[in-house]
Every structure is written in structure tokens, then in C-alpha cells.
Amino acid sequence: MKFFCSSAQRSPMAVSKRIIWMTGILLAMLIILGPIYLLVKYSISDGPSITTGGKPIPFWPLHPTLSVYGYLFSDRHFYAVLGNSVLIALMTVACSMLLGVPAAYILGRYKIPGRRIVLLGIISVRLFPDIASVIPIVEFFIFVGAHQTYMGVILSHTLLALPYVIFIGMGAFETIPHELEDQASVMGANRFQTFYSVLVPLAVPGLAAAAIYTFLLSWDEFIFAYFLTFGRQEMFTLTLYLNGLKYAEPQNLLAATSVCLSIPVIAFSMLVQRYMIAGISSGSIK
Amino acid sequence: MADVVLKSLMKRYANHVVADRLTLTINDGEFVTLLGPSGCGKTTLLRMIAGLEKVDEGEIVIGGRRYTDLPAQKRNCAMVFQSYALFPHMTVRNNIIFGLRLKKVAPIKIEQKLTWAMNMLHLKGLEERLPRQISGGQRQRVALARALVLDPDVLLLDEPLSNLDAALRETAIEELKNIHRKVGTTIIYVTHNQIEAMTMSERIALLNNGRIEQYDTPRQLYDHPATIFTAEFVGSPSMNFFKGEISIEGRTAGVRTSIGFLRLNKDRSQRIMSMEGKEVTVGIRPQNIYYVEHVAQRRYTDANIELVIELVENMGDRSLIVGKDSGGTLVRFMVTREEELLPGRTMRVFIDGRSIHLFDPLLKLNIFRRDGTI
Ligand SMILES: Nc1ncnc2c1ncn2[C@@H]1O[C@H](COP(=O)(O)OP(=O)(O)OP(=O)(O)O)[C@@H](O)[C@H]1O
Numbered sequence: 001m002k003f004f005c006s007s008a009q010r011s012p013m014a015v016s017k018r019i020i021w022m023t024g025i026l027l028a029m030l031i032i033l034g035p036i037y038l039l040v041k042y043s044i045s046d047g048p049s050i051t052t053g054g055k056p057i058p059f060w061p062l063h064p065t066l067s068v069y070g071y072l073f074s075d076r077h078f079y080a081v082l083g084n085s086v087l088i089a090l091m092t093v094a095c096s097m098l099l100g101v102p103a104a105y106i107l108g109r110y111k112i113p114g115r116r117i118v119l120l121g122i123i124s125v126r127l128f129p130d131i132a133s134v135i136p137i138v139e140f141f142i143f144v145g146a147h148q149t150y151m152g153v154i155l156s157h158t159l160l161a162l163p164y165v166i167f168i169g170m171g172a173f174e175t176i177p178h179e180l181e182d183q184a185s186v187m188g189a190n191r192f193q194t195f196y197s198v199l200v201p202l203a204v205p206g207l208a209a210a211a212i213y214t215f216l217l218s219w220d221e222f223i224f225a226y227f228l229t230f231g232r233q234e235m236f237t238l239t240l241y242l243n244g245l246k247y248a249e250p251q252n253l254l255a256a257t258s259v260c261l262s263i264p265v266i267a268f269s270m271l272v273q274r275y276m277i278a279g280i281s282s283g284s285i286k
Numbered sequence: 287m288a289d290v291v292l293k294s295l296m297k298r299y300a301n302h303v304v305a306d307r308l309t310l311t312i313n314d315g316e317f318v319t320l321l322g323p324s325g326c327g328k329t330t331l332l333r334m335i336a337g338l339e340k341v342d343e344g345e346i347v348i349g350g351r352r353y354t355d356l357p358a359q360k361r362n363c364a365m366v367f368q369s370y371a372l373f374p375h376m377t378v379r380n381n382i383i384f385g386l387r388l389k390k391v392a393p394i395k396i397e398q399k400l401t402w403a404m405n406m407l408h409l410k411g412l413e414e415r416l417p418r419q420i421s422g423g424q425r426q427r428v429a430l431a432r433a434l435v436l437d438p439d440v441l442l443l444d445e446p447l448s449n450l451d452a453a454l455r456e457t458a459i460e461e462l463k464n465i466h467r468k469v470g471t472t473i474i475y476v477t478h479n480q481i482e483a484m485t486m487s488e489r490i491a492l493l494n495n496g497r498i499e500q501y502d503t504p505r506q507l508y509d510h511p512a513t514i515f516t517a518e519f520v521g522s523p524s525m526n527f528f529k530g531e532i533s534i535e536g537r538t539a540g541v542r543t544s545i546g547f548l549r550l551n552k553d554r555s556q557r558i559m560s561m562e563g564k565e566v567t568v569g570i571r572p573q574n575i576y577y578v579e580h581v582a583q584r585r586y587t588d589a590n591i592e593l594v595i596e597l598v599e600n601m602g603d604r605s606l607i608v609g610k611d612s613g614g615t616l617v618r619f620m621v622t623r624e625e626e627l628l629p630g631r632t633m634r635v636f637i638d639g640r641s642i643h644l645f646d647p648l649l650k651l652n653i654f655r656r657d658g659t660i
């Protein structure tokens with residue numbers, strides 16, 4: 001509130017600067033909130049507000065209703081699917097971090113021989129479109145018996161996320177001064193102790209970003225989940241469930257499912273985002 | 287606490303030799319400073335002692351134990367980096383007890399140590415602050431506390447005061463001296479600040495190009511520089527150097543230079559009697575050249591020269607004057623007052639012959655040096 005009240009005493013220059021700022025912020029909000037508004041609107045729309053027969057679609061539903069949510073939440077399959085998605089996404093985050101963070105540390109900190117080739121290999125995972133790599137990878141998964149298992153889907157998502165985790169993680173570790181590592185070892189810490197009590201806590205902001213990204217990637221992923229759970233409806237993830245609703249009636253079911261799809265992502269991001277504080281390492285090196 | 291012996295250490299980075307058969311012995315409980323110009327290898331030497339840098343050749347023995355191939359975490363050294371390297375995500379308290387926890391010291395003992403260090407370094411009340419929430423001087427003390435609670439065999443300090451302002455640095459020097467007196471740990475202190483080195487250390491090892499130029503007490507280093515490098519590096523403003531030739535006038539030997547004949551005191555004069563005709567480099571500190579009005583009693587050894595003032599540089603309580611003699615030789619000296627001393631004026635100064643240094647221009651060694659001592 002102080003923000004607005006005090007503007008009266010400021011120079012015209014400062015006021016106009018503030019107005020430009022506020023306009024910018026409002027515009028940004030509009031771009032972000034616009035699609036969310038549309039999604040929510042459709043999910044609570046009644047039939048006549050969607051199929052208007054030539055008349056313009058109303059700004060707000062004629063008769064807002066939550067009935068479609070009621071339908072969704074009475075569907076036992078939907079619960080199973082939601083559970084699958086949450087499980088797979090969280091496990092993917094766990095696996096990617098467990099494998100990716102130590103790899104990022106070693107690759108980012110040490111000039112090990114063959115480092116460049118390893119990095120190239122990691123990047124190359126993302127050089128092919130998923131649609132091209134999915135067949136050989138699923139072939140392989142079938143060969144080792146990992147198809148139609150949760151572990152299979154989790155591993156495939158981990159495969160997709162790892163390059164990002166490693167590269168974001170390397171960036172995070174690179175910014176930590178080497179002297180902190182030296183200091184820890186002079187104080188008696190071995191490599192592992194230095195890693196988890198000094199380096200990881202300081203890399204947390206970067207690693208949190210990687211975790212959010214990984215969660216989103218797994219949550220959104222369609223092709224690998226599709227091929228690896230093929231023929232096993234009870235193992236479907238939300239994206240596959242959504243795919244099944246393509247021709248569904250009522251039309252607002254799709255919108256409601258999409259809303260349900262977004263909420264866990266937002267929740268996870270908000271939870272993890274608290275660790276993305278800037279300047280965590282300030283004060284160590286003058 | 288322990289003594290430190292470095293035996294013939296070699297260290298190279300590619301073709302660049304950072305430690306060149308470096309040998310140094312530091313006694314148990316001694317405060318030794320490594321002094322030298324930037325890039326001469328001081329930090330590298332400390333890091334080798336701490337185990338952070340591999341040794342190419344030679345031995346490091348601390349407290350009779352061979353340390354050369356021991357990894358850093360197994361050595362009982364503590365180090366304070368120039369940047370302090372406090373762990374930014376840990377409170378002051380956790381920074382200080384980090385090492386104790388790793389060593390699995392009993393919690394009661396940890397608390398005792400913490401209290402002891404917090405009291406000694408005036409850090410009480412800052413326990414729960416993060417490094418970014420305390421001042422530069424406080425950070426420096428936390429870094430010191432963190433090192434001291436570990437009871438190290440040897441405490442390695444890499445320019446710990448270089449981030450502090452002049453006033454804080456003076457207090458910190460006093461504090462560090464006090465702590466050393468109280469704790470008695472062997473300290474190896476790195477600096478390129480002469481004042482710090484002179485005021486704190488029991489002995490100074492002057493490094494140059496990966497070698498030790500001279501290892502002596504501060505007094506000895508200043509009064510009896512063993513090499514031209516030491517003479518030039520130690521003391522501020524730095525020494526005047528002139529070319530000269532040993533010659534005999536009357537019954538005493540002295541040096542003939544472009545600014546005149548310089549007499550030595552009797553003892554030293556006798557020692558160079560036999561060297562007549564030898565070329566030497568003469569070193570004279572600006573502090574040993576007197577403005578005539580300042581000398582109440584003239585001595586036999588004082589040489590008298592006339593200079594035209596070229597430049598007057600105000601250094602606070604004193605001024606540095608650069609004068610030129612009739613032959614064009616520049617002479618730098620100090621005066622305590624600067625009125626009337628404007629460029630262009632002619633003035634008379636005296637050089638105290640007892641305080642001049644003679645070096646062999648080829649070997650770069652002090653010619654009064656005998657078997658490594660002077
Ligand atoms: N990792 C390295 N690789 C190659 N050369 C290095 C490395 N570390 C240091 N050097 C070189 O070794 C020499 C000594 O470095 P060092 O840091 O020990 O100097 P210093 O005496 O501490 O200098 P300063 O007073 O500026 O801190 C320098 O010439 C430096 O360039």
C-alpha cells in the first residue's frame with residue numbers, strides 16, 4: 001500500500017517510471033494468467049456456454065458448474081492414473097538427482113580424461129527427437145524385460161532428464177569457489193563429506209531448478225509412457241488418460257483433466273522453488 | 287604443535303619452477319613469515335604443506351612424521367585462506383565446529399572449545415549469524431577461530447589481513463601476536479606486506495623465484511641483507527644502489543663511487559683492505575642519508591655531497607626527496623620537514639658510512655657475508 005501512497009510525493013519522472021513498470025507487470029500477468037483463465041473457465045462451463053450455436057462464447061460461463069469435476073473424481077481409473085503420474089514423476093526426480101548430481105560434480109570439477117567425450121555422449125541423448133529414439137529404446141527395454149513396468153517408465157524418463165540435470169548441476173557446482181572444498185579437506189573432511197556437507201547445500205538453488213524441470217518433463221511425457229505401458233490401462237499416466245479423452249463428451253472433461261494435470265506441477269514447483277534463493281554463497285569469499 | 291622441516295622441495299607447473307630445491311626448518315612454536323613478491327610461490331608452498339598441492343620432489347616432515355604423501359584431510363594442519371573461505375550456508379557456530387564434528391570430538395568438548403574460541407576472538411553473540419551477516423574483520427576472526435579449535439600441528443595463514451583496512455589490520459596484527467603467545471602453535475604466515483612481516487614474525491623467509499633468498503630475524507634481514515634482492519625488497523622506500531670500486535685513501539679502505547668517496551667504519555674497512563680495485567655494488571638506505579641540519583655531530587665516516595632537488599614526495603610525517611648530484615646520479619633520501627625543499631634547490635646531505643652495504647655485483651651477495659652469516 002505504501003507503494004501507491006508515497007507516489008504523490010515523488011517526482012513526475014519517478015511516477016511515470018512506476019507506471020511503465022506496473023503496465024509491464026500487468027501485461028506479463030495477462031500472458032501468464034490468460035491461458036490458465038481459459039482452462040479454468042472451460043472446465044466449469046456448462047454445455048450451452050461452449051456450444052453456443054454461432055453466438056460469441058461468453059466471458060464467464062452462463063451457469064458455472066463443478067459437475068465435471070464430480071464425474072472425474074468419481075472415476076476410479078482417474079485416481080489410479082493420478083497416482084501413477086505422481087509416483088513416476090517423483091521417482092524420476094529421485095533417480096535423476098541420485099545419478100545426475102554426483103555426475104555433475106565430477107564432470108564439472110575434475111579434469112578427468114575423456115571428459116569431453118562423456119559430455120558429448122550425454123548431450124547426444126537429446127540430439128534425436130523422442131519419436132525417433134523411442135522404438136530402439138523400447139526394443140531394448142523389452143529385451144531386458146523392463147517394459148510394462150513402472151521402473152521401465154521411470155528409467156526412460158530418467159534417461160530423458162539426466163542430460164539436463166547434469167548440465168544444470170555442472171553450472172551449479174562450477175560457481176562454488178574451489179577454496180571452500182580445499183578448506184573442508186584441510187579441516188579433515190574426505191571427498192564424500194565435502195560433497196554432501198559443503199558442495200550440495202551450496203548447489204541447492206541450481207539443483208532445485210533441475211528437480212522442477214525433471215518433474216515437469218516426466219509429468220508431461222507421452223511417447224515413452226505410451227509405448228512402455230502399451231496394453232496396460234492400469235499403468236497409464238495422466239497424459240495417456242488425457243489422450244483417451246480426445247473424443248469424450250462432455251467437452252469440458254478435457255479442460256477439467258488439464259486443470260488437474262497442472263495443479264501438482266504448480267504445487268511441486270512452489271515447494272521446491274523456496275530453495276532457489278539467490279546469493280546463498282555470498283559471504284564466503286570477499 | 288610441531289616443528290616443520292621442508293627438505294629440498296621441488297614444484298613445477300609445466301616449465302615454470304615454483305619451488306626450487308627449497309629447504310626450510312621451522313621450530314616448534316615459532317612464528318615464521320614467508321615474504322616475497324607476488325607470484326614467487328608463497329601460496330603454493332603453503333598449499334604443499336597443507337597437502338592441497340602435490341610435491342614433485344623432496345620431503346615435508348612435521349613433528350617428526352613424514353607428511354609428503356599424506357592427503358590433506360589426514361594432516362593436522364589448519365589453514366586460513368586469503369578469502370577466509372567460510373562456509374556460506376553455515377552459521378558462525380557451525381563453521382567453527384565443522385572440523386571438530388568431523389573428528390568425532392565429544393559434544394561437551396566441542397562446546398568447551400567453541401566457548402574458548404568465541405571468547406578469545408571476541409565473537410560472542412555472533413554464533414547464529416551467517417558469514418554474509420558479519421563484517422570483514424569478524425569473518426577473519428571466525429576463520430581464525432575455526433582453525434584454532436582444531437589444535438593444529440601448524441597453522442598456515444595466507445595473507446589473512448589483506449582484506450582489512452589499515453586500522454583494523456593494526457588491531458588484527460596485535461591480536462594475532464597475542465594469540466600466538468597464548469596458544470603457542472607453530473605459525474607459517476604468508477604476506478607480501480613488509481610491515482606485517484617485520485612486526486609479527488620471529489623469523490622471515492624471503493622467497494624469490496622459488497628459492498629462499500634469506501631466512502633470518504626481521505632485524506637481521508633489515509640490517510644485514512645477504513643479497514642484493516633482500517636489500518632491495520626489504521625496507522621502504524627501497525635502497526639506493528650505486529656502482530663503486532674499493533680503494534684505499536690514507537690508512538682506511540672505502541668505496542669510490544660516482545657520488546664521491548664513502549668511508550666505512552674501522553672494522554669493515556679492515557676486512558676489505560685486501561680487495562683494492564674490486565668492483566662492488568653499494569647499497570644505501572634512504573633513511574641513512576641525512577639532511578645536514580639534522581646531524582648535530584658530524585662523524586669521521588660521513589661523506590658530504592651536494593644535490594639538486596628533482597622531486598619531493600610527501601609521505602605524511604616525512605618526505606622522500608630525489609636529488610641529483612653534479613655527475614647526474616640520482617639519490618633518494620628522507621627528510622622530516624619539507625619547507626623550503628622545493629625542486630631546483632641545492633642542498634647538502636651526509637651519508638653515514640657505517641650504514642652502507644657492499645655487494646658483489648656478479649654473485650649478488652653481500653661481501654661481508656661469511657658462511658651464510660654476516
Ligand atoms: N595451478 C597452477 N597452474 C599453473 N601455474 C600456477 C598454478 N598455480 C600457481 N601457478 C603459478 O605459480 C606461481 C606461484 O603462484 P603462487 O600463487 O604460489 O604465488 P604467490 O607467491 O602466492 O603470489 P601472491 O603474492 O600474488 O599471492 C605463479 O607464477 C603462478 O602463476
Ligand SMILES: [Mg+2]
Pocket residue numbers: 328329330
Ligand atoms: Mg598467494
